[in-house]
Amino acid sequence: MNRSLLLTAALLSGLGAAQTSPRPAATLTVQHDEGSAQVRRDPRRVIVLDEEALGWIYALGVSDRLVGLGSAVLTPADLTPDGHVKPERIRGTFLARGDLSHATFVGNWTQPNLETILALKPDLIVRATWQGNGNYPQLSRIAPTLGYSEQDSGYWRKGLRDLARIFGRQQQAENVIRQVADTNRTNGRALQAAGVFRKYPKAVVVSPFKGGGTYLYTKTRLIEDVRALGFRDGMKSDASTLGVGGVVSDEALLALPKDTLVIVFPPGGQYNGAQDFLKSAVGQRLKDQTVLYTQEPNSPWAGPLVSIRDSSGLTKVILEKVK
Incomplete structure (x- = not known):
């Protein structure tokens, strides 16, 4: 068989394999x-x-x-x-x-x-x-x-x-997941360099609802990014609402030590009770160790785009607090 016939046979064989894969x-x-x-x-x-x-x-x-x-x-x-x-x-x-x-x-x-x-x-x-x-x-x-x-x-x-x-879109998903981790790592270094963790090694995330209770988040809602930034948990909670946190009492909040940063993270829209909380007796007592962080309107509680924005936005608010 000459060279031309051999090449033709190889091409046909490859085409057949592709068609049957x-x-x-x-x-x-x-x-x-x-x-x-x-x-x-x-x-x-x-x-x-x-x-x-x-x-x-x-x-x-x-x-x-x-x-x-x-x-x-x-x-x-x-x-x-x-x-x-x-x-x-x-x-x-x-x-x-x-x-x-x-x-x-x-x-x-x-x-x-x-x-x-x-x-x-x-x-x-x-x-x-x-x-x-x-x-x-x-x-x-x-x-x-x-x-x-x-x-x-x-x-x-x-x-x-x-x-x-x-x-x-698997590669795109992994890229954005990696971006979340990189963002938290970079912002954590900025907080470390500014001495934030010396003043506030621990943090809590609380969410005041308009006309309702104040919730302590222990999972998913901002708290996971707070941990990734380098803060330790400032309070434990056994109560659970939708598996992400539970109502926290005024007494428990008032018992927080001065080295615990209180991150007020209100819900959106008509549920936002942040200003009422900050004006309350508890809010006033904690004001020297409190920062208010509000998500952009219509934001989900959590997710990759949310984490990237929240990590940088919260870092900026905390740095302004301690400067």
């Missing part, structure tokens, strides 16, 4: 905190039921796939007549970090409008959840639904990596 399955199985779901790869019509899941979609750069959005804080007053979020409600908030131009509002994150969701014909629904949260069976009958609980270890990293696998 297995293709990735059209769907994949995802184990999440509410069960197991068969999800099509690279879905085109996605609904997120809260800002937490929205942040993961934004971090992966696939917000152009969003056809529906639920929320913990948006109301009908924030919507256009056709059910989209008003541009002025998006500008200057966390919502502006991605593309919501195709997303219809589907209601409150705990009680979404199932008829609206069905009409949008999603091929994936993603939500934050907790024990006792409803509608999972109904949502799953409409489209594969993934739910992730704040109280579980690695909460947002698990959700982000699952979605990255679904969208084929």
